[in-house]
Amino acid sequence: MHSYVIVIALDFGKVVDSVKHSTLMEKYTALDLPDYIYNWLVHFFNGHSHCMRYYDHTSTLQEISATIVQGSGICPVSYVVTAANQVALTPLHKPC
Numbered sequence: 368m369h370s371y372v373i374v375i376a377l378d379f380g381k382v383v384d385s386v387k388h389s390t391l392m393e394k395y396t397a398l399d400l401p402d403y404i405y406n407w408l409v410h411f412f413n414g415h416s417h418c419m420r421y422y423d424h425t426s427t428l429q430e431i432s433a434t435i436v437q438g439s440g441i442c443p444v445s446y447v448v449t450a451a452n453q454v455a456l457t458p459l460h461k462p463c
Contacts, residue, residue, distance in 0.1 A: 386449050387433045388412045394448050411441060
């Protein structure tokens, strides 16, 4: 008898980095959320910026408008909200 383990690893890092905040907020708007929850989400996703440092050089701050903060509790939910209405491009790729 052969013993083995099957490991399946999924990296959603690039997927959540491509989610535009404006698109995500439109999808949250379509949900029946209380205003205070929606406003909290807007506040959570606004106001983030990023810069790069290379030796003695630092770039200017740039606003981040397309990412879900990985490791945050809101990341998995936001990804599901974003991906929930995706449709197949071809008949071979049917949703489950």
